[in-house]
Amino acid sequence: MLQPYMPVITLIGELTILVILSILVLGCILLILTLYAIRSGNILFPKFMRAGLLFLEGMMRSMFRLFGFEDSDFFRIIVTLQNTLNRKAFMSIPVTERVVFMPHCLRSNACPAHLHDEGLKCRECGLCKVGEGKRLLELLGYRVFIIPGSSFIKRMIKRYRPRAIIGIGCLLEVKEGIEMSGQYNIIAMGVVNTSDGCVETSADWDQVFKTAILGIAPDKIPEELKKYIE
Ligand code: SF4
Known part of the structure; x- marks a missing residue:
């Protein structure tokens, strides 16, 4: 048959x-x-x-x-690949059209700041490195958001319509954030935290600043960040 x-x-x-x-x-x-x-x-x-x-x-x-x-090695290489591929496009976008998202778990346990509708309103109190990081990024011209979750990211994207993002966070957050940015047609650069967890995590600040100054003319880079010029 x-x-x-x-x-x-x-x-x-x-x-x-x-x-x-x-x-x-x-x-x-x-x-x-x-x-x-x-x-x-x-x-x-x-x-x-x-x-x-x-x-x-x-x-x-x-x-x-x-x-x-480990799976983390796989995710790390995906993030590195995305950063490599996005680097040139990121550099071409003016800093005024870029934003930085960092997770509020970076803050100190004793953080005196409160949450408002655009994330944590950091008082730059010096208890953690977020305040200084935010200050330097704002000096460069970035809009900086310290956020408790991805719903804030979506809201801020709709509100400010950035063309490029620096996403700071744990490995999985960064990987998913970069993928989400692709859906919004936004160029994203990810910087993975050096320590994970729910509280008092640590950002890779050197990498944050190295990424942040990409495409910015040397004379527009504050003295404190000049050492990151490659
Ligand atoms: S520097 Fe900002 S985020 Fe860090 S503890 Fe102080 S107010 Fe909170």
């Missing part, structure tokens, strides 16, 4: 095997490129890598685990 359909069934079988083999080969290429990027800090073919890693995210995470890597 099956005989008239045999060529079709065979063709489907062969095509399926071809697709599976192609995916496996692609996965191996991506794995090699990713391992190279992690070891050397150099990213080859970033567009191809980003597309491939996002398209095959589930499988690539499994392959990573197989080689002893």
Whole structure:
């Protein structure tokens, strides 16, 4: 009974095997490129890598685990890729059209500031580094938001319509934030915290400032931030 359909069934079988083999080969290429990027800090073919890693995210995470890597290594490379790809476009956007979002978990436990409709109103009291970070970023011309959650981000995006964002936060927040920015057609640069948790987390301030000065003329950079010019 099956005989008239045999060529079709065979063709489907062969095509399926071809697709599976192609995916496996692609996965191996991506794995090699990713391992190279992690070891050397150099990213080859970033567009191809980003597309491939996002398209095959589930499988690539499994392959990573197989080689002893954590999901966090995978997410970190995605963030690095996004930053690499967005860097040039970010530099071309005037600072007046950029905003910074940082999580309110960076603040001190004894923070005297209160929440208002645009996030935490930092008093620059000196109990944590948020105040000084915010001051320097504002000196550069940024609008800075210290926010308790992603609903604030969406609200501020609608209110101020920035063209570029620096997102500070834990690894997963930054990865998801960059993806969300893509949906709004906003260029995002992520800076991953050096310590995670719910309270008194630490931002990678050096990286924040290195990112913040991108594309800004040296004479417009405050003296305190000149050391970050690369
Ligand atoms: S510097 Fe700002 S965020 Fe930090 S504790 Fe003081 S008021 Fe709160």
